[in-house]
Each structure stands twice: as C-alpha cells, then as structure tokens.
Amino acid sequence: xxEINFKPVEEQLAYLKKGAAEIIPEADLKAKLENxxxxxxxxxxxxxxxxxxxxxxxxxxxxxxxxxxxQDLGHTAIFLIxxxxxMIGDPTGQSETRPPLTRExxxxxxxxYLAQVFKLLDPQKTEVRYNSEWLDKxxxxxxxxxxxxxxxxxxxxxxxxxxxxxxxxxISVHELLYPLLTAYDAVALKSDVEIGAxxxxxxLLVHRDIQREYGLPSEVxxxxxxxxxxxxxxxxxxxxxxxxxxxxxxxxIFGKLMSIPDELMWTYYDLVTDRTPNEIDALxxxxxxGAVHPxxxxxRLAQEVIAGFHGEEAARKAAENFQxxxxxxxxxxxxxxxxxxxxxxxxxxxxxxxxxxxPSKSEASRLIEQGGVEIDGARVEDVRKxxxxxxxxxxxxxxxxxxFLRIIVE
Numbered sequence: 001x002x003e004i005n006f007k008p009v010e011e012q013l014a015y016l017k018k019g020a021a022e023i024i025p026e027a028d029l030k031a032k033l034e035n036x037x038x039x040x041x042x043x044x045x046x047x048x049x050x051x052x053x054x055x056x057x058x059x060x061x062x063x064x065x066x067x068x069x070x071q072d073l074g075h076t077a078i079f080l081i082x083x084x085x086x087m088i089g090d091p092t093g094q095s096e097t098r099p100p101l102t103r104e105x106x107x108x109x110x111x112x113y114l115a116q117v118f119k120l121l122d123p124q125k126t127e128v129r130y131n132s133e134w135l136d137k138x139x140x141x142x143x144x145x146x147x148x149x150x151x152x153x154x155x156x157x158x159x160x161x162x163x164x165x166x167x168x169x170x171i172s173v174h175e176l177l178y179p180l181l182t183a184y185d186a187v188a189l190k191s192d193v194e195i196g197a198x199x200x201x202x203x204l205l206v207h208r209d210i211q212r213e214y215g216l217p218s219e220v221x222x223x224x225x226x227x228x229x230x231x232x233x234x235x236x237x238x239x240x241x242x243x244x245x246x247x248x249x250x251x252x253i254f255g256k257l258m259s260i261p262d263e264l265m266w267t268y269y270d271l272v273t274d275r276t277p278n279e280i281d282a283l284x285x286x287x288x289x290g291a292v293h294p295x296x297x298x299x300r301l302a303q304e305v306i307a308g309f310h311g312e313e314a315a316r317k318a319a320e321n322f323q324x325x326x327x328x329x330x331x332x333x334x335x336x337x338x339x340x341x342x343x344x345x346x347x348x349x350x351x352x353x354x355x356x357x358x359p360s361k362s363e364a365s366r367l368i369e370q371g372g373v374e375i376d377g378a379r380v381e382d383v384r385k386x387x388x389x390x391x392x393x394x395x396x397x398x399x400x401x402x403x404f405l406r407i408i409v410e
Contacts, residue, residue, distance in 0.1 A: 047063055083130045253305065258302060352399055
C-alpha cells in the first residue's frame with residue numbers, strides 16, 4: 001500500500017469538527033489522529049445506514065459528507081449497509097413498533113442507495129460492507145452472550161423506550177436487540193470512528209460500550225445535526241415537502257436552495273459542502289461588510305451542492321438559467337412592493353388570497369399544484385407550505401405568469 005501523507009493533526013481535526021454536533025470524546029479523536037500520523041495507518045471510519053427507503057435527500061447527505069471528509073484526509077471510509085438490521089427496524093424516534101422490512105425490500109433499496117452514495121464518496125476508495133456478513137452467522141449462543149454485555153435498565157433509559165413505557169405503549173423484544181446487534185457491527189469492523197445523526201447518539205454510545213466488552217478500544221462517536229428543511233424551521237423531510245432530492249434536476253435543486261432563508265445558508269455551508277471553517281468565516285465577513293451580496297453567496301452554495309451530485313457543467317448551467325429567469329422575472333423597477341408586519345407563520349395559500357394574487361385559497365392551491373407559484377425564482381410544490389413571518393425578510397412572489405409582488409416582512 002502506498003504511503004499516505006496525512007495533514008497535520010490540528011488541520012485534520014478542524015476539518016472533521018466542521019458542522020459536528022458532538023465528538024465523543026474529542027480528546028480520543030485527537031489521540032487516534034496523532035497515532036495514525038505516527039504509524040502511517042489510516043483510521044477506520046464508518047457510517048451505518050439501514051436502507052429503509054430508496055431515495056436520499058440532502059438531509060441524509062450530512063452524515064455521508066462527514067464520512068467523505070475522512071476519505072478526503074486519507075482515512076478508510078466504510079459505508080455499511082444494514083441489510084440485516086433493516087429487517088429489525090431502528091426504534092429511534094419511533095412511538096410504536098414498526099413492521100420489519102422484507103429481504104426483497106432491503107435489497108432493492110440498498111442498490112438504489114449505493115448509486116446515490118457514490119455521487120459523494122469515491123467508489124474506488126470506499127469499503128462497502130453489509131452487516132448480514134456477520135450478523136447472519138451469529139449462533140443463538142453468540143446472541144445470548146452479546147445480550148449479557150448490557151443492562152436492561154440502561155436500555156430503557158433511551159427516550160423513545162421510556163416514553164412508550166410511560167404511555168403504556170408496547171415495546172417488542174426485537175427492538176431492544178437493535179442497538180446491540182448494530183454494536184456488533186463496530187466489533188466486526190474494528191472501527192476507530194462512527195458517524196451518525198444526533199438522534200442516533202444512544203445507539204453510538206452502546207456501540208462504544210460493546211466494543212470495550214469485546215476487548216477492543218472504544219471508537220469515537222461523531223454526531224451530526226439534523227438538517228433544517230427549505231422552510232427554515234422543521235427538519236428536512238419528504239413527508240413535510242421541504243426537502244431537496246439529490247437526484248432532482250439541477251435547475252430544481254438550484255431554485256430550491258435559493259429559496260432558503262439567508263441566515264440558514266451558513267448552516268448549509270457547514271453541513272452540505274466541503275468548505276473549511278476558515279473559508280466559511282471569510283465568506284461571512286464579506287457578506288457582513290457588504291462587500292458581497294448574500295444572494296451571490298447563496299448562488300455559490302447552490303452551485304457547489306449541484307456540482308457534487310451532477311458535475312460542474314450542470315451546476316454552471318443551472319446557475320446561468322436561474323440568473324436569467326430571476327433577472328427577467330424579478331423586474332425590480334416594475335414589481336410592486338407589499339409590506340407585511342411580522343407575525344406568526346402563515347399558509348402560502350392564505351397569503352396568496354390575502355394579497356389578491358389568487359381569488360381564493362382553493363384557487364391558490366390549484367395554482368401551486370399547476371406549478372404557477374414561485375418564491376425567489378423557485379417553484380413551490382407543496383400546497384401546505386408555510387411562510388415564516390416571524391423575522392424581517394424580503395422575497396419575490398410570483399403567481400401565474402405576470403403577477404409579481406416584492407414582499408417585505410418588517
């Protein structure tokens with residue numbers, strides 16, 4: 001194997017800390033990086049994903065990008081497909097026992113997942129593993145021995161189990177096995193680092209404990225925040241309609257990213273780009289000093305995100321298309337300005353009706369469904385979309401082909 005020239009530990013640490021919610025414990029990560037630099041041996045970092053749904057949206061890529069950062073630095077990136085654990089179902093955040101997936105569903109989803117994952121990770125340098133490799137082979141004795149390494153009282157401390165107990169909702173025994181079986185993944189992989197979302201923290205801590213029980217050094221757990229969706233308030237989710245699918249056309253992705261609130265773009269720079277903390281700070285200073293317009297910085301963000309999934313050329317075309325459409329439609333001199341006082345969030349359909357951009361809420365809904373409503377050049381697809389009126393903001397609202405309003409919330 002060719003020798004890897006690792007960057008200085010402090011530089012690696014700064015890059016790996018970018019956007020992270022927690023590093024448990026940070027001192028261990030530093031020590032592991034120092035040892036890696038001394039021995040020339042890469043760290044083994046992994047992300048475990050249960051293929052419970054076939055499509056990946058931008059929110060899912062936050063943890064994936066952190067794995068990429070380890071890969072960027074020359075460490076071993078392991079993408080673990082939880083084909084066995086997906087058939088149990090992760091109880092995290094579940095208020096009730098959910099039906100396990102079939103092997104066919106898992107296999108189909110896993111195939112789609114990999115095609116999307118390799119838009120970010122280098123397929124030549126990624127170790128792809130399936131936890132059925134070892135979990136399928138565990139004997140009854142092995143499973144009982146694994147269970148003997150953890151206390152039931154600690155398992156019931158986890159929030160979703162605790163609240164279900166308090167509400168007299170059922171907990172199936174197989175759900176208690178989930179964090180223990182996925183902990184065995186960390187044992188089998190002999191991992192140094194595991195990445196997960198903040199809601200996975202309990203599982204990650206169990207994994208660290210079980211590694212110790214099997215005589216291995218505990219991995220470092222890195223938790224990443226949940227990405228806030230396009231509405232600027234709730235987590236990105238398909239069911240809420242505030243998401244960006246990474247396989248969506250570049251122009252759609254561009255428009256959607258341009259619709260996020262200005263203050264949210266710094267979180268996006270942190271979580272969905274490879275820019276270093278220093279580069280992001282420099283951009284913030286340029287915007288704060290007035291040297292650069294926030295819209296230009298947001299356009300750069302959109303281009304970078306699209307380039308990662310669709311290539312530089314597609315990103316450039318999407319930017320040009322947006323610029324042209326936005327410039328043509330914005331018509332700043334002609335667009336009437338409507339000032340709205342700050343207040344609670346309001347449904348877009350209600351706002352369209354109030355502003356006489358649609359004759360009624362039902363007509364406003366129909367207009368949205370037909371793709372006739374845009375905010376700052378981005379088409380609105382969700383008829384339930386809320387407009388945040390709590391903070392001062394400004395946006396261009398288009399209804400139909402010729403109705404424009406420059407909305408100023410003050």
